[in-house]
Amino acid sequence: MQISILLVTLLGMAFVAAAFVFVVLNSGPRDEDYGGIAKRGYFIRRWWMIGLCAAGVVVSAWSLVPFPLQASSVESPRIIQAIGRQWSWELASSSVEAGEPVRFRVTSLDVNHGFAIYGPDDQIIAQTQAMPGYYNDLDVTFERAGKYRVLCLEYCGLAHHTMVAEIDVKERR
Amino acid sequence: MTASELEYATPDTQRTPVVKLYLGIGLLVFAGLMLVGALMRAAQGATTISIGPEVFYQLMTLHGAGMVGTAGLAALAVNWYFLSKYVRLNQKIFLGTLVLSLVAVVMIVGSILIGKFAAGWTFLYPLPATSLGLWSKGAALTFVGGLLLLGVAFLLVYLDMGIAIVRRYGSIARALGLPMLFGREPIDPTHPPAVVASAMVLIVNVAGIAAGAIVLIMTILHLIYPPLAPDALLMKNLIYFFGHVFINATIYSAVIAVYEILPLYARRPWTVSRPFLAAWLAVTLMVLAVYPHHLLMDFAMPSWMAIMGQILSYTSGIPVLVVTAFSGLMLVYRSGIRWDAASSLLVLSLFGWAVGIVPAVIDGMINVNLVMHNTLWVPGHFHFYLLLGLLPMVLGFASYLSANGQQGRTGRVGAMVYAVGATLLCLSFLVSGALSVPRRFAVHEESWQWLGDVGALSGGIVLVGTLMIAVPILLKLPRARLASISESG
Structure with missing residues (x-):
């Protein structure tokens, strides 16, 4: 289980790292139209936010139902x-x-x-x-x-x- | 600045001297404690050095308490410096906080190195009173008293900051931007993000330190009169509430350096907006409520608190990923930014903070916590936040303050060395956690030892990178005069 957790984590971290690498590599030349960049950015951000929230709902439901710390259903352990x-x-x-x-x-x-x-x-x-x-x-x-x-x-x-x-x-x- | 803004701002001559003291001391202590950290990993590796358990756990306590305290003070310096641009702060109180903190440091270090106190920086009750002869009651009292004094020092400067904010903005809620968020006032794009962040830090950290003071006083009373034994679970709740809030407040203080300096490099504004204000209100509430994720393995806690801990762990990462890190990247994209030590470190800090959210959120899941809690996974994620997040914020700020960020090739290479070493170190912690290597073990089993060696090597690289950045800063800092906004970028 732990190795799967590690791999999922590394995948998520690689995604964040890729976003940073992309931006750093594209930090120049300067585009004076920041309004245009911001508009596109806010569009991406909206979907990024929706995606994170949706993932949160799915993962929470999947991992919390049934509640993992409840005593097992075994009658007399x-x-x-x-x-x-x-x-x-x-x-x-x-x-x-x-x-x-x-x-x-x-x-x-x-x-x-x-x-x-x-x-x-x-x-x-x-x-x-x-x-x-x-x-x-x-x-x-x-x-x-x-x-x-x-x-x-x-x-x-x-x-x-x-x-x-x-x-x-x-x-x- | 308008005339009325100048009237409120702290005079320029008073803004830098004490900040320089904080940074100078902070950088030296950071480097020293990094060496302690690398030595601990080397001892766990058992290839190069050997440290007995008694000394190891003292060093562990020193590293933890020292890093948390120094991070708090360095982040406070960032916060104070930028807030003083907008409100009139009292330099003497700020200096008083430093003096009191140094007295606290002497008490804490003395209790560890002379009194052999080794209950960890979290002083988890009732361990300080139950050493089985390893340290005396006096040593425990000195350590706990030192932490209490440190808290008092922070509250002192927060009082001054709070009064100054209220004088200028009318209330802490208004400084946080709540009237703008809820439409009672129009969005004012000139309202500084630094003020919003300061308001958040004041709210959460006053609450956090107050809880810390309560648990510290209860610990002192128990040490003096053992029959007075508070409930262990209550004490644990108070300790983790205090610890979680305090360390998070350091990051939210230090990120002000990113808000203030990165726009100068990108020559683009970082202005407040409704999503920005919503994000800061959300983190204010979530930082206060999320601490039960530290207690997921305490099954005696109510189930709803564990569920809340898991859900809030996830949601508290969203403002960072969606607002702060994303806005920072938008600012840098096609900006023609000048890459020097300061700008590299500040962007690195956003990366470290954002990427650290992934292992933190995953460990915040109850199912995962069942197999990862108190393994080296935990220092893995918080070193991402602190070593790759908070510290580059402080170093970037110090570089900007001392040399306008222009530290030449050494500074840029230093930032790269630092980034590589810190990433390796954090990854070595995560891999260790995935292999179930426990945290806070003086002696590691043979199959775990290679990871200790990797950690020690990575820690050494971090230290080299830190010195490459910090030594030139320390040499320049005493005479440095901060470039004004118009001079930079």
Whole structure:
């Protein structure tokens, strides 16, 4: 997913860059009729604005319905309590089955932490914040068996980068 | 200028001296903190140098607090300089703000380098009070107190700017152009964009700094009396509201340099219009309301705030892409512009700001944030805004102020070196984010380290470009006399 996000981003950035390169390359010779340039510019700008707004509506609808942070429709996921503290994770269980819906109930005993699950390919698959005084429910269904890791993604002090836990995802029996 | 305009304007002799001080100090600090940034990336690369986690996180705190504070002060200098063309500002208050800010800087730097404070510039509650022995309560109090003093310094000069604007324009709303926007007054093409931008900055940043002051005072009280423990989510909301507004206000302050200087180069006017005023009203409201996009991974937040955060992230990019960047490009197209250090940097700044919107908007989507939040994607997008947006605005302004932009071949090459280095650095952050490399990690895993090396190299190139532009400016600045409008272009 992340690589697709990167490619879409680079495409959008290349479009903006192309507009700038075009204008810089066409910055001369001087055209004294700025009124004419402005008129054409405002015409393009109107459609540019309409296009951006239309894209915004489509992308928002596509990405917000259904609301991505809602707990999944699974009736009774397996609940695993995850507690962060400087500088370790305490998971009620570190073993799950592939395909099994799991709800991590995440909190912290001291400062803010970030509960990020990394897949066997070292890519983040999901995350939430671990906050003192709050529980954040993170629904995950591990698709593949393997070693997953939980890293802290909210800076929490000296050994922040060492705050790692492992989740062993086994093949479904 | 008409006689009545001259009556309101700050006398010419008072406009430049303190601005030069701000810029001189700002450029030196920027260069120093760039070196710190490059060292951090090199440490993550682990090929050339090694820095222990304790020192790394101190440097990280120094880099963040220093860059945000210096960006704020440098952008303030741009804002003050151009606003003083239209309203009578008090030079002594402006100097007072600088003096107070320098005291704040001493407190912040001292707390980090002597007190070993390393909770990050966002001082995310309750971390300042929970160091597990790494730094003392006194160090945390000094850091937080320094930030509070910095806020007071900004409020002081904003008070003067606000009073001066009201004296000349009747109200902040009128300076923002609201009567013209809503048809109660005819569009006045002579109403300066600099005044519109200043009004916006005053509105949002006074609110932002006020929220910052509240959260800083609550943090101080918690440090002094730990049982007084505010709600962590409330504190997080206040911190991100303050941080988001403050850093955005720096860009909206610094962009005044583009509005004022680029038309001189293009020999075309940048006048206010209804879309321009609508865009500035929209960003005023959106900058105040968009901060929940920093809290998308806090599922305890109400859903409507997350939805609002995503939608406003997108819409707040539209005024920049449709009005400011587009108008800037229209101004330059077939203008016969003179390409020197200042004009190159100002156009580069529009590019950096506009292009940075793309990764920012994409990260503002909840689905994307689930896998990108707190990875190096985040510094990727904000370095586009700040390193390729805000800083070239400041450098372009400084170049114009000190040398009328004419820094010769060194200046032009410097701008190019800077652009290449900064683009590489930002892209290296984005690629790192796409590979799930976390931000704020002192030690990187082996598979991530090559990206740290690329970042360090890019950072070094940025520093070389900055020095090529800034050193001649610093040498000329003390005696520089700004060319008047009629002399330039």
